[in-house]
Amino acid sequence: MKGNGKPMVVRNLSYRYSDGTSALEDVSFEITDGDSVALVGPNGAGKSTLLLHLNGILSKQDGSIEILGMPLERKNVGSIRKRVGLVFQDPEDQLFMSTVFDDIAFGPINMGLPEEQVRERVRWALTEVGLNGYEDRCPHHLSLGEKKKVSVATVLSMGPEVILLDEPTSNLDPLARRRMIEMLKGLRATKLIASHDIEMLLGICDRAILLDNGRVVADGKTADVLTDPELLREHGLEVPMLVKLFGSDALDVIREDF
Amino acid sequence: MSHFDIDEYAYLESPFHSFDPRAKFVSILVLMFSVVLLNDIRILAVGLLLAVALVLVSRIPLLFVIGRLKWVALFVLAVVVVLPFSVSGTALFSVGVLTFTKEGLLQALVISLKAFSVVLLIFPMLATMKFVNFIKALEKLHMPNRLVQMITLTYRYIFVLLNEIQRTLRSIESRGYGRRTSILGLKNLGNAIGMLLVRSYERGGRIFDAMVSRGYNGTMETLREFEINSKDWAKAASIVAVAVLLHVAAFTSSIYVGGT
Numbered sequence: 001m002k003g004n005g006k007p008m009v010v011r012n013l014s015y016r017y018s019d020g021t022s023a024l025e026d027v028s029f030e031i032t033d034g035d036s037v038a039l040v041g042p043n044g045a046g047k048s049t050l051l052l053h054l055n056g057i058l059s060k061q062d063g064s065i066e067i068l069g070m071p072l073e074r075k076n077v078g079s080i081r082k083r084v085g086l087v088f089q090d091p092e093d094q095l096f097m098s099t100v101f102d103d104i105a106f107g108p109i110n111m112g113l114p115e116e117q118v119r120e121r122v123r124w125a126l127t128e129v130g131l132n133g134y135e136d137r138c139p140h141h142l143s144l145g146e147k148k149k150v151s152v153a154t155v156l157s158m159g160p161e162v163i164l165l166d167e168p169t170s171n172l173d174p175l176a177r178r179r180m181i182e183m184l185k186g187l188r189a190t191k192l193i194a195s196h197d198i199e200m201l202l203g204i205c206d207r208a209i210l211l212d213n214g215r216v217v218a219d220g221k222t223a224d225v226l227t228d229p230e231l232l233r234e235h236g237l238e239v240p241m242l243v244k245l246f247g248s249d250a251l252d253v254i255r256e257d258f
Numbered sequence: 259m260s261h262f263d264i265d266e267y268a269y270l271e272s273p274f275h276s277f278d279p280r281a282k283f284v285s286i287l288v289l290m291f292s293v294v295l296l297n298d299i300r301i302l303a304v305g306l307l308l309a310v311a312l313v314l315v316s317r318i319p320l321l322f323v324i325g326r327l328k329w330v331a332l333f334v335l336a337v338v339v340v341l342p343f344s345v346s347g348t349a350l351f352s353v354g355v356l357t358f359t360k361e362g363l364l365q366a367l368v369i370s371l372k373a374f375s376v377v378l379l380i381f382p383m384l385a386t387m388k389f390v391n392f393i394k395a396l397e398k399l400h401m402p403n404r405l406v407q408m409i410t411l412t413y414r415y416i417f418v419l420l421n422e423i424q425r426t427l428r429s430i431e432s433r434g435y436g437r438r439t440s441i442l443g444l445k446n447l448g449n450a451i452g453m454l455l456v457r458s459y460e461r462g463g464r465i466f467d468a469m470v471s472r473g474y475n476g477t478m479e480t481l482r483e484f485e486i487n488s489k490d491w492a493k494a495a496s497i498v499a500v501a502v503l504l505h506v507a508a509f510t511s512s513i514y515v516g517g518t
Contacts, residue, residue: 055471078473086471092418093464098390098410102480110473115481138390140417158472 005033007162007190008054013063015049015214023049025214027063031162031190038201038222039194041211042236047194048089050211051164054192055086068161082111085155085189089166091147095139100131100150103139107158125157129183145176149183162190169197181258198226199240202251203258210235223251265388267318274316274386278490279395285497286383292501293375298508299364302371305504309378316382323381330377334370341366389413394480407478411465422457426450 008031015024024046031037039047052058053065056077065072067080085107088094097103104125108118126132129149139147148168155163168184169177181200184191195201201208201222208225210218212235218225225231227248229239242250268275274282293305313323342350347361384392393413397406430446466474 052467057467057471081471081473086468088464088468090464093461094468096411096414096465096469097478097480098393098414102390105481106469106474106478107472109479109481110475118481140414154472 006030007033007068008192009064009066010054011064011066013050013053013060013065015046015053015058015061023214024053027211027214027216029209029216029219031192034190035207036191036193036205038205038208038226039192039211040196040198040201040208040226040237041217045211045235046214047211048166049214051086051166051192051194054162054164055084056080057086082158083160084162084164085158085160086164087151087155087166087168089170091139091144091151094151094154095147098138099135100126100137100139100142100153101135103150104154104157107154111158121157121159125153128156128187129153130179143176145172145179148172148176148180152183152187156187160189162192163187165191165193165195167195167197168193169195169200178258185258196237198232198237199242199254200258202226202240202243203254210237212236223248227251267322267385268388268391270317270386272315272317272386273493274312274382276489277386277493278484278486279387279391280399280484281486281490281494282383282387283392283395284399285494285501286379288498289501290376290379292504293379294372296372296504296508297368298511299368299371301504301508301511302368302375304507306371306375306378308500309375312382313378316386318381318385323378326381327374327377330373334373337369338366341369391484394483397480398482398484403477403479410478415461415465418461419454419458423450423454426453 008029010030011028013024013027014022016022027046027050039050041047049058053060053072054067056072059074060072067076068083070076070080072080095103097106101122104122105118108121113121122135123132126134129152131146131149131153134142134146134150139150142150152163152165152168165184169180172180177197177200181203184193185204191204193201193205205222208218208220208222209216210225210231217235218228218231227239227243227250229244232239240250240254242253246253289308293302293309296302296305313320342358342362343353343356345359345362345365346357347359349357350360350363351358387395390413393406393409396409397403427447427450430450
């Protein structure tokens with residue numbers, strides 16, 4: 001791993017939309033190899049905007065981003081995208097091909113891999129998300145939970161070292177959510193997960209970054225940041241009921257539960 | 259929500275279902291052109307019978323086929339009603355100032371035979387494979403990749419958009435503005451369509467981002483999955499042979515009869 005074990009280093013990143021609204025202001029953080037990091041914040045805090053930066057879709061206006069030891073610049077963007085996977089919130093956006101197979105194969109084919117390797121990667125990615133046998137299914141006919149898992153598989157097949165996930169559990173029914181969480185926990189890559197699902201984040205992530213109004217408000221252990229009722233309320237969030245009842249003891253319960 | 263299932267009859271078993279999609283598409287296309295280019299009404303009748311035979315071989319339920327033919331019939335009916343009166347030639351009878359001519363009637367018949375034959379041939383061609391395989395066949399036949407991408411994305415998102423417009427209309431309705439035919443109703447419909455355009459535009463942007471983030475560079479490729487075997491070649495060759503024979507027959511009959 002390049003980049004001194006720090007696959008992601010963001011310094012003083014700022015971004016304004018074309019209408020002048022500031023979306024990110026002076027955002028700085030680092031992510032260590034193998035970390036699972038939670039990205040939280042109220043609606044409109046800039047979470048999705050930040051994720052789009054880390055994959056090179058939005059280009060930085062100010063500050064610097066270093067991914068896997070490479071500065072995020074035009075000439076690197078291709079190789080960075082191969083190694084940093086972004087899973088969009090709405091699977092209808094993520095899954096644009098007509099079959100599950102073609103969708104998962106899309107990335108590896110674009111990477112120029114030979115046919116046999118592409119097939120192998122599709123097989124592996126489907127096993128990883130627990131959806132073997134779904135190759136010929138049409139994304140339109142899948143349940144939301146399945147769509148979201150296939151979305152993750154489309155990124156896994158590219159073999160990324162870092163996975164960015166935007167709201168992986170939103171809108172899922174409780175059982176589908178649980179399965180998604182179990183699956184995410186099993187993924188070996190470095191993860192950055194943007195979500196409002198604090199309980200899930202407590203279960204999966206070691207570290208949390210709290211974003212509000214485009215600024216990093218807190219950055220620390222999930223056990224500290226995501227169990228602080230005052231802090232969370234101040235920024236439009238809420239600690240889970242279990243934490244309200246049992247304080248930090250709830251953490252063990254949540255971690256064991258998933 | 260249930261939609262018309264485009265792949266409804268793609269899972270039956272027939273010589274057409276097992277036919278390689280590329281060979282099937284090309285050979286039947288040749289047959290279609292052959293029929294369209296015929297002008298001999300007797301040979302066209304043979305062509306129509308052939309088309310019916312191919313539909314029967316493909317095992318696609320006739321009721322389904324007839325249901326689709328209704329729409330073609332509507333179009334053809336207009337031709338049949340207008341042509342005999344508008345083409346000049348030997349008068350068969352007159353209605354007021356309008357003259358019903360033999361030549362007009364023949365032309366109308368020729369057009370109807372062609373229309374029905376070609377539409378019938380679409381069934382063994384397209385309804386016997388999954389639409390996805392049809393797109394792949396086009397891709398493997400080297401159709402311009404932009405067009406392949408457009409068809410792929412249209413097929414993927416048409417139902418998503420249908421869902422979206424249905425939701426918008428439902429939400430308008432639930433607030434008491436039904437789809438009534440009034441200025442207000444039309445205004446609401448207009449707004450719904452406008453909203454759909456805006457949403458589609460935004461969705462398009464997000465899809466593009468998703469494609470780019472997975473290495474999209476302008477072309478959309480899938481892996482080869484078809485294998486053409488000797489049976490496919492035989493089927494394709496027979497269909498093309500029939501297409502050629504129709505024209506040979508038309509040519510010889512025109513010599514013997516002295517041209518029609």
